[in-house]
Amino acid sequence: LRIPVRPSTWCTASATVAKSRRTASPIRFWWVTAGTYQGSDGRGQISGDSHSAHEHLRAPVCDRRSRGGEPPFILPHVIVDARMRKVEPELQMDAAELVVGLGPGFIAGIHSHAIIETKRGHTLGRVYWTGTAEADTQTPEKVSGYDVERVLRAPAEGELKSLVRIGDLVSAGQELAVVDGRVVTARFDGVIRGMIADGILVHAGMKIGDLDPRRDPRLCYIVSDKALAVGGGVLEAILSRPSLRTVLCSKE
Secondary structure, three states, rough: OOOOOOOOOOOOEEEEEEEOOEEEEOOOEEEEEEEEEEEOOOOEEEEEEEHHHHHHHOOOOOOOOOOOOOEEOOOEEEEEOOOOOOOOOOOHHHHOEEEEEEEEOOOOOOEEEEEEEEOOOOOOOOEEOOOOOOOOOOOOOOOOOEEEEEEHHHHHHHEEOOOOOOOOEEEEOOEEEEEEOOEEEEOOEEEEEEEEEOOOEEEOEEEEEEEOOOOOOOHOOOHHHHHHHHHHHHHHHOOOOOOHHHHHHHHO
């Protein structure tokens, strides 16, 4: 399968993974999220939004074959679907040598080769090669007594205009964002730990941000224990493939 590269559709990163001694081996790697991308194009670190990502996809590690004016294509070794949509994905297992899905919505062996558990508990970060992750409870983890109140949701369909930035301390009742003239306000005092980018089209009820009642801006800029566990599960899945270990350790 060849996947078309369209700037408004996919966010991609091609990571150059360090090897032993003085050599490095490029491995084509996609971390699929929404809104932004970050990684390496084989020449240096790159980052930006999904629109500027299209320009960075012209790196030497990318397959630029096209026919009849079609867009260029990338042939990744690994795709990590980290969109957390919690529904059946449009991607299938033949999209890459290894397709890894995060959380519910995937069936290992049908939609992806592997699934990483994202629900807190004894199985957090575990790699599943069969079956599914635990079902979505639709209730976020409780933090300082707050759970559903922490999630900021769009009040209507339209273009999002953010009034705050990640790391900002806010007070209860403060205006945080506007969608189609309708305002999203803070339900309690806290710090903005998540907020999607300006200009994104959202639908009513869509999650657009996260408010942390602990009021510690430092927590916005360090990797959480949950993220470390999930990331470790992804690395375990990649290293379990002998062919991918060969690419990582290749001297060419």
